[in-house]
Amino acid sequence: MIRTTASRHSHRTAAAFQQYVTGRRTDVAGAVFFLEASDHLDAVCRIAARGDVVVAPSPADPRGGATGAGGVPVVGYSGSWREPGDEIRLDGRHTFALQDYVALPFLSITGRVVVRQRTAKGIAAFLGDADTARYFGVLVSPLLSSAVMLDSGASFGRPRSADDALARVHVTADGEYRDGADGLLLGRVGDARSEIEKTGAADGGRGRGFARIVDRELLEAELDRRPWFESYLAAIGVLRRGSLPARSIDLLASEPGRV
Template sequence: MSEQHTAPSLARIREHLMAWTTGTPLPDRGTGAATVLLDDPAHLDALLRGGLADPQGVIFVPGAGTGDPRIVGYDGSPAEPGGELSVNDEFYLQIQDYAAAAFMVLVGPTLVTVGNTDDFRYFLADADRARSTGGFPEFAIAGPVRLANLPGLGAGPAGDGPDRRLHVDADGAVSTSVAGVRIGTVGDGPAALRDAWLRRNDASDAPCAVCLDGAVDETERAGAVAARPWLGRYLAAIASLRTLNANGVADLRVSGFGGRLLAPLEGVDDPADQPGTPAAVLLWTAESGYLHLPATNRSFALSLAAARLAEALLVCGSVDAAAAFADHGKLLQVATFFADAGVRLVAAEPVAAGDGR
């Protein structure tokens, strides 16, 4: 019996395209790359024969689609700043380079790309400014805007790789993005591509070492990212601000960027929420606190008092350590509430005093 494929909806097409451009994983992991974009349809047969694409995934091919519902036609290019990529004359994605984005009014779905070393340095300057002052670039937190290739900007390679997304250029060279370094050819099998991707990442001081290596000097990129272990938090903060702003919450501040809601926490050495991409981001306004989970796009509204307790738990990493800044019983109550909601604010399960566990 032949395998049945269903033509993807426009919403699913958009979901796959945005996951492919940003380097964020889709929830359902299949066999092979979930999303593939070809620069030349001449490589489609080799791609399908080699088993590089997930049978339930989406393959973007220039021009019109084919009888295979997995294959979606597109026009334009995701690699040309100032250009546009369109699908079925229904979805249009503008492409803009990072250096110019700050000076433009971005209307509609827009992908901001780091296409060269200057773009990367502008990105770092904005991140450093946000870290010290709490001011984030307005274009980056706008609702329809996404940054391309987040793994290479500090989010790390988790969820990325050739079994998630692929780009096949006009010569048949394969990478994970249009800005990426070659890891093989369209004739290589999935195992060979995966091995090449892993080797490059294993040799890097700051993965992901593939998705930007065709555009940014890898030595400079790796050094800059390694020196800023909080870049994953910065990217998560951008996603959190974007979501909350889109839901009508304005004038937000982000914990760890320009200060803390609970001011004494600013003196904590090696805060637990510094490295990597956090599970939760603590934000606040003059009236309310918010805990946002970028991975699931889930938000909790809190009183400022509860937000201070949650922040202490995130920064200190445990109820006991946070008790130097707030009441132990109240901290335990907040930690337990979120644990019961499936959100862990501390490294270990909260334990009541005298519980004995």
């Protein structure tokens, strides 16, 4: 199949946003920077490296490829991305809604949705739902929809390689660099790229995507009590692709390493 320039750009946009949301590397070679405010675009482009992608507010909502200083690929978006119910539109093609995890069981999925834990209560609900799935085989059905992406899913496991240490950088409106909207503080606008990378590499443990909302030691302890948890996440992914019947979730989750 021959891809047009537009389709290749659309694929890159989707892959970059998925990497930003999940914290798990896709086929984007570098880091994905997501900016809350366009004020920081030039500063971020100056430290961006080969293979990086920058996602930034753009009133024009461009439909084609755009570049920033130094030729860095820039994906423009319109809309807001802070509170449950917010929506953004990337490159005029891809629309996503933001929702709170605790509301997930009650949502009717009619479009692409990103579910963010947002609070310690959200983290506890996610862990509790995993327990229910493992021991009783009952799933939160919207999790199985291919239209739903779980924010910071990679932070429930350990990095698979050193390359995962800086898969994404969320740039807040006041200039903080974080691993996701609620994640580990990596630095501030104006810091050198090497400083951000050093911080990311030095603190690559579980829970880094939730560092601002939950005690990481407590989360580590909760995950240690669930040695099957990464297999549970993998099983969710398998079920989303329709490869196994939903009743298989309890078997997969109870056998670490099977998936």
